[in-house]
Amino acid sequence: MLKLTINGLEVEVENGSTVLDAAKKAGIYIPTLCYHPDLPTFGGCRICMVDTDGKIVTACRAPVKDGMVVKTDTEEVRQIRMANVELILASHNKDCQSCSRNNTCQLQEISAFVGITSERMKRIRRSVEAVKVDDSNPFFHRDHTKCVLCGICIRTCEEINGVSALDFAFRGFHTKVSVLGDKPIKDSKCESCGECLVRCPTGALYRTEPEVPEREVESVCTYCGVGCGIKLGVRGEKVVQVTGNKESTVNHGDLCVKGRFGFDFINHPDRLKTPLIKKSGIFTEASWDEALAFIADKMKDIKDKHGADALAGISSARCTNEENYMFQKLIRSMGTNNVDHCARL
Amino acid sequence: MTNSINDIAEAKAFFIIGSNTTETHPVIGYRIRRACKNGAALIVADPRRTKIAENADVFLQLRPGTNAALILGMAKVILDENLHNLDFIKARTEGFEEYAAELRKIDLEEMAKITGVEAEKIARAARIYAENDPAAILYTMGITQHTSGTDNVMALAGLATMTGNLGKRGGGVNPLRGQNNVQGACDTGALPNVFPGYQPVSSPEANKKFSEAYGAKIPDKPGIQMTKMFTAALEGNLKGLYIMGENPVVSEPDICKIQNALEKFDLVVVQDLFFTETADYADVVLPAASFAEKEGTFVNTERRVQRGRKAVNAPGEAKSDFEILCELGQKLGLKGFDFTDPAEAMQEIAELNPKWKGITYERLEHGGLNWPCLDEHHPGTPILYGEKFLRESGKALFKAVTYQPPQETQDKDYPLIMTTGRSLYHYHTGTMTRKSDGLVELHEMEKVMISKEDAERLGLKEDDKVRLTSRRGEVVAGVKPVRELKEGTIFMTFHFAESCANQLTNSALDPVSGIPELKVCAVKMEKI
Numbered sequence: 024m025l026k027l028t029i030n031g032l033e034v035e036v037e038n039g040s041t042v043l044d045a046a047k048k049a050g051i052y053i054p055t056l057c058y059h060p061d062l063p064t065f066g067g068c069r070i071c072m073v074d075t076d077g078k079i080v081t082a083c084r085a086p087v088k089d090g091m092v093v094k095t096d097t098e099e100v101r102q103i104r105m106a107n108v109e110l111i112l113a114s115h116n117k118d119c120q121s122c123s124r125n126n127t128c129q130l131q132e133i134s135a136f137v138g139i140t141s142e143r144m145k146r147i148r149r150s151v152e153a154v155k156v157d158d159s160n161p162f163f164h165r166d167h168t169k170c171v172l173c174g175i176c177i178r179t180c181e182e183i184n185g186v187s188a189l190d191f192a193f194r195g196f197h198t199k200v201s202v203l204g205d206k207p208i209k210d211s212k213c214e215s216c217g218e219c220l221v222r223c224p225t226g227a228l229y230r231t232e233p234e235v236p237e238r239e240v241e242s243v244c245t246y247c248g249v250g251c252g253i254k255l256g257v258r259g260e261k262v263v264q265v266t267g268n269k270e271s272t273v274n275h276g277d278l279c280v281k282g283r284f285g286f287d288f289i290n291h292p293d294r295l296k297t298p299l300i301k302k303s304g305i306f307t308e309a310s311w312d313e314a315l316a317f318i319a320d321k322m323k324d325i326k327d328k329h330g331a332d333a334l335a336g337i338s339s340a341r342c343t344n345e346e347n348y349m350f351q352k353l354i355r356s357m358g359t360n361n362v363d364h365c366a367r368l
Numbered sequence: 369m370t371n372s373i374n375d376i377a378e379a380k381a382f383f384i385i386g387s388n389t390t391e392t393h394p395v396i397g398y399r400i401r402r403a404c405k406n407g408a409a410l411i412v413a414d415p416r417r418t419k420i421a422e423n424a425d426v427f428l429q430l431r432p433g434t435n436a437a438l439i440l441g442m443a444k445v446i447l448d449e450n451l452h453n454l455d456f457i458k459a460r461t462e463g464f465e466e467y468a469a470e471l472r473k474i475d476l477e478e479m480a481k482i483t484g485v486e487a488e489k490i491a492r493a494a495r496i497y498a499e500n501d502p503a504a505i506l507y508t509m510g511i512t513q514h515t516s517g518t519d520n521v522m523a524l525a526g527l528a529t530m531t532g533n534l535g536k537r538g539g540g541v542n543p544l545r546g547q548n549n550v551q552g553a554c555d556t557g558a559l560p561n562v563f564p565g566y567q568p569v570s571s572p573e574a575n576k577k578f579s580e581a582y583g584a585k586i587p588d589k590p591g592i593q594m595t596k597m598f599t600a601a602l603e604g605n606l607k608g609l610y611i612m613g614e615n616p617v618v619s620e621p622d623i624c625k626i627q628n629a630l631e632k633f634d635l636v637v638v639q640d641l642f643f644t645e646t647a648d649y650a651d652v653v654l655p656a657a658s659f660a661e662k663e664g665t666f667v668n669t670e671r672r673v674q675r676g677r678k679a680v681n682a683p684g685e686a687k688s689d690f691e692i693l694c695e696l697g698q699k700l701g702l703k704g705f706d707f708t709d710p711a712e713a714m715q716e717i718a719e720l721n722p723k724w725k726g727i728t729y730e731r732l733e734h735g736g737l738n739w740p741c742l743d744e745h746h747p748g749t750p751i752l753y754g755e756k757f758l759r760e761s762g763k764a765l766f767k768a769v770t771y772q773p774p775q776e777t778q779d780k781d782y783p784l785i786m787t788t789g790r791s792l793y794h795y796h797t798g799t800m801t802r803k804s805d806g807l808v809e810l811h812e813m814e815k816v817m818i819s820k821e822d823a824e825r826l827g828l829k830e831d832d833k834v835r836l837t838s839r840r841g842e843v844v845a846g847v848k849p850v851r852e853l854k855e856g857t858i859f860m861t862f863h864f865a866e867s868c869a870n871q872l873t874n875s876a877l878d879p880v881s882g883i884p885e886l887k888v889c890a891v892k893m894e895k896i
């Protein structure tokens with residue numbers, strides 16, 4: 024263990040901790056933009072500058088030394104941070120109200136913390152170069168005018184899902200995040216998992232269906248057998264958003280394209296809404312009572328005429344355990360073992 | 369899986385065979401890529417250069433249906449070069465001498481010839497697998513959907529057993545289960561030969577237990593496997609079929625046969641979210657709730673029982689499958705269908721299935737439990753066979769297998785071999801994923817993948833329309849020439865009913881498991 028002081032508070036941390044880790048442990052806020060707990064540190068945004076033993080360093084990359092004295096709010100630190108935030112804001116899209124990340128934007132939080140005022144903004148604001156939004160992907164778009172070049176999306180694509188579709192392209196003022204050949208993202212090797220989207224600190228990457236849920240329900244993804252933990256975001260009577268459940272020991276919050284975006288079927292207008300019975304070749308709506316009585320009578324009739332082994336049931340690898348259990352119980356209680364499901368398909 | 373998903377991070381090497389991991393199990397795909405980045409070695413064997421093959425140290429592009437030859441070739445190298453784990457073999461296994469004697473007869477060059485993979489590459493893969501400890505095997509339907517599926521799995525089990533890769537973290541033989549609850553459907557007895565917990569229907573003890581619990585006389589003769597039900601109907605032996613959450617008219621092999629069979633039934637019930645292709649053949653269609661509209665549990669690929677929860681109401685009059693089955697059971701006058709809550713059914717499962725005895729809704733409230741979970745304090749079992757195997761002696765038994773070629777091979781009438789699989793953007797018969805405009809935009813229609821060489825020979829370029837014909841049927845689809853395939857092999861998904869790969873596939877079955885040979889069939893292709 025190592026001991027240090029941050030703003031006069033004594034903190035004890037494990038060997039190998041950074042100054043940022045120590046500050047977090049002590050509950051002291053250090054603004055960060057390019058830092059993300061899931062990713063290796065980058066040290067690119069220069070927002071987390073602090074004073075350690077008289078030296079100005081990035082907190083996210085500075086290892087704690089025993090006896091270190093850290094100050095996070097000296098005049099010098101304030102000035103450097105302010106300048107760095109202003110440089111980002113100078114070319115940042117100023118239309119916050121219509122941005123999907125308004126109120127959850129990390130850049131807004133940092134601006135408020137360092138004390139950006141409208142007076143200062145007037146002085147530093149450049150006209151923002153009009154860059155076309157990359158709207159090629161159906162699930163998320165990229166607005167370069169809101170990008171802070173923190174590189175979180177690039178590192179996510181490399182470290183989290185190992186696709187490495189993204190990188191910085193061009194230089195100086197023209198630097199932007201792009202894909203091979205600066206093509207639309209849909210034409211790259213991007214797998215549309217949206218892991219970058221959920222880590223973007225600003226509104227540069229945003230959902231094309233930005234409805235914000237009013238409540239969340241924990242569940243399990245319904246697609247493949249990995250069984251990722253998800254949270255179904257509900258608004259009114261609809262599932263409007265799905266997010267990965269960080270608490271799940273299966274996926275630790277990670278999801279794929281289907282698991283994050285493939286849930287339109289739930290609220291789809293083509294869903295079956297009433298039982299149907301085929302009468303003279305035409306499906307007609309029926310009550311539950313009528314439909315179930317029809318099935319029960321037919322099943323009994325077949326059993327009486329041909330024996331229970333003339334009945335069979337195909338259960339489902341898509342249904343719950345309890346449903347599969349009841350299904351096999353029903354078929355077996357009829358007196359036959361002719362029950363199976365799609366395990367072989 | 370014998371092991372858990374979190375184990376993946378601890379493997380020093382992976383042998384992925386017949387699994388397009390990054391598209392079919394994407395989140396496990398992330399884990400593999402991360403492990404490789406951290407230094408784990410990767411062997412990938414597949415007829416197609418899938419995305420995960422890009423991360424491979426050795427990529428073995430074998431001919432479809434030659435898995436056992438490749439695996440036996442690897443086992444042979446391991447034996448010849450003394451890379452097997454004698455301590456493990458001595459302490460934990462039986463029958464190694466006979467197995468080794470069979471392996472010694474194998475000629476590596478012949479295996480190379482059968483698989484189309486150079487002997488040196490097979491040997492390199494064998495060394496990587498055997499010299500890295502622990503090493504994990506991952507596979508999916510590329511191994512099992514063959515007439516030799518059971519032998520393929522046995523061959524993989526032999527490889528893991530001779531190298532001592534069982535019962536420890538980072539090792540194992542790990543089938544990645546394809547559907548969200550295929551494991552659970554098997555575990556809860558939706559199989560013709562076993563009751564919940566794999567208790568054989570033919571075991572007098574188990575049969576008595578379940579017959580008494582259900583208040584019914586359950587026969588001790590196993591029922592008909594799904595893949596054989598349609599043949600049974602064509603022969604007039606089945607009259608009523610209840611289909612819950614399945615779309616066999618798209619997912620089964622040899623669709624024409626399925627369609628003919630469905631017309632033979634006196635009663636077909638289809639219970640689903642949508643009016644599927646199969647619903648057309650039904651006498652009654654029942655509207656079911658989706659996973660987001662009901663309570664219940666699911667078992668993932670690592671045998672982890674997890675809770676799904678109701679988020680919204682089902683549309684219209686749709687009901688959960690659970691409710692429907694309880695109501696129908698009561699209408700049929702059956703006993704034990706008066707449940708109001710799935711938790712009550714879980715309690716009954718736990719009473720009847722010793723492997724699930726310790727599983728309750730309360731315990732599942734915060735995270736899942738991997739079965740076997742033997743009592744209320746049992747923590748679950750993320751890794752199987754840590755101390756003993758399931759046989760009476762507690763030891764694993766080696767079983768020699770021999771390579772059997774697929775039922776169909778190329779000939780002059782059908783000169784191409786077609787193999788099937790999934791796309792990242794769709795799921796099975798597309799009933800759900802094709803309702804998403806975004807997923808449809810990313811993968812709109814079937815494009816049959818064909819090697820550049822074959823495309824050139826047939827004068828085909830991307831998006832040209834072709835007619836594909838097999839001995840069983842024909843389909844029309846677009847094509848896409850790719851570098852990922854070797855000459856003579858084509859690849860098709862089975863997501864698109866209008867270009868349904870399963871019109872072409874072969875319904876020949878593995879004699880033990882009854883799985884169809886969906887991964888190999890002979891076809892011809894013509895430009896139209």
